[in-house]
Amino acid sequence: MNSFGFEIQKDNTIEYDKNDLSLAAFVLRHEPSLYNCIQCGSCSGTCPASAISSYQFRKMQLLMRRGETKHLREDVAHCMLCGKCILVCPRGVNTRNVIRQIRIALNMN
Numbered sequence: 727m728n729s730f731g732f733e734i735q736k737d738n739t740i741e742y743d744k745n746d747l748s749l750a751a752f753v754l755r756h757e758p759s760l761y762n763c764i765q766c767g768s769c770s771g772t773c774p775a776s777a778i779s780s781y782q783f784r785k786m787q788l789l790m791r792r793g794e795t796k797h798l799r800e801d802v803a804h805c806m807l808c809g810k811c812i813l814v815c816p817r818g819v820n821t822r823n824v825i826r827q828i829r830i831a832l833n834m835n
């Protein structure tokens with residue numbers, strides 16, 4: 727079969743009832759601007775860490791808010807706290823502080 731460089735994604739069930747949402751609640755409590763995110767991806771598009779790794783702020787915080795935190799620690803370790811993502815966010819999300827709060831919650835500071 728020909729490969730066109732993309733494929734249909736596998737089914738994914740989000741287990742909101744079973745996942746631990748306490749970390750997301752902590753981050754949202756300390757940085758409520760994250761509620762304004764519209765998943766546009768501008769942050770990931772401008773992020774220097776995304777250019778050299780699989781890390782994406784947009785995806786990382788979406789998974790965190792779903793309670794899917796398996797790769798969260800290694801994800802946020804890629805961030806250099808440069809702040810470029812804040813400059814391009816159309817919704818005024820304080821992305822840098824979101825990452826900072828995640829690191830605090832994970833005892834990475």
Ligand code: SF4
Pocket residue numbers: 769772773774775776783804805806807808809810811812821822825
């Ligand atoms: S602060 Fe982190 S997430 Fe934002 S652009 Fe810089 S490296 Fe990327």
Ligand code: SF4
Pocket residue numbers: 762763764765766767768769770783784814815816817818819821
């Ligand atoms: S740029 Fe702002 S609104 Fe867009 S995905 Fe990133 S945090 Fe969300």
